Amino acid sequence: MTTDNPPIRADQREMLESLRRGRPAAGQDPAKRRQIMEGARRVFIEMGFDAASMNDITRAAGVSKGTIYVYFANKEELFECLIDEERKQMFSDMYAALDQGGELRETLIRFGVAFASKITSEKVIMAQRTVIGICERIPELGARFYERGPKQGHAKLTAFLKSAAQKGLIEIGDFELAAYQLTDLCLSGYYRQYLFGYRTGSPPLEEIRATVSAGVDVFLNAYGPKAAGAD
Template sequence: MSQTLERSERTAAGENPVKRRQILSGAQKVFVSMGFDAASMDDVVRAAGVSKSTLYVYFRSKEELFTALIAEERERYMNEVIGILADPSRPAETLRIYGIKLATKMSSTEVVRAQRTVISVVERMPELGASFYESGPKRAIGLLSSYFDAAVAVGTLAMEDTELAAKQFVELASAGILRCRLFGYETNGPLPAEIERNVDSAVKLFMAGYGPKP
């Protein structure tokens, strides 16, 4: 009976959170220093300080590692967004808070680097690009669209296509910011004042088009 208890308390293969974090930390260092294409699973083994057999218990490929790294940070961000998009009675104030967070995140070094990586491999690994889009931008648009649905229902916004409106606001909030970072024209992220100015203009324009009609 004691042996059965010991087995039940033992962490199942591939489920030790400390070991998983150790591997992901090693993979992050490798991807940052070498780039996704140049990196190999052997490089991750060395950086993480684990055996190759242990690595493959947790992740079968570097694509899985890359996806897992993005997913962890993305979940934290999405949970924060859900908290922001909670009050449909004050869309202008809510969109300002959301827009600043969105533009700050999209122009961050980590996100810019991840987007560059996906773009560089999407022609030969379209499934990676599709997964990146569905779990990130598409999901974010869905959350914002749902918020607009709620705002339309209480009369604080007026629009027929909330999904289109969500896509438009994302573009407005990041206008002139994301592409400069993505293509290396701006090597440093924008200052908070620049982001606020951008988002304030986006909210003003958006509310002029979709604010409640008299």
């Protein structure tokens, strides 16, 4: 009796053998992957993206060149994985500020302070500079960075504004535009100063709160219910 099952490929055979031995197959070991990413993180911080090489990362991670290429095809993929990880860690709770309830102005200020604090932190500013520098040579990396981060966050804020409008708290014609306007107002003045190195470190919380509060007031003056204004 014959079967139509295809022969097992070499990579499948290796994975099966590894599972039988009780250890992860090549490219499947979380500890090894973490070791490589931590080495890459140190190299990118010390040398910058352009100056760093896979040889530098190999030495910093303490692995062979063959091992590193089993996990990552190139330094661009490594950098992108690091950015995704940082984003998940830093921004996971930021939009929760919109779900805590309370008066609309205070909710927007709470969100704006959390948003501006994260966006202007030294780590995020450094990552943004690096991505901007890479975009001309690798535009698809910049596009993925935007789609996985800013675009998803923008969708969450847009949904919140739509919900507020349905409750009669604001009147907005173009929710997509309004969401962009709100976040821009929260970053007014200091964001570009830090992005271009005119100022270093991170803005003081008092400055962020004052800027965000003023920005939210401008936003609500523009989009507040017409019934609340002078007729």
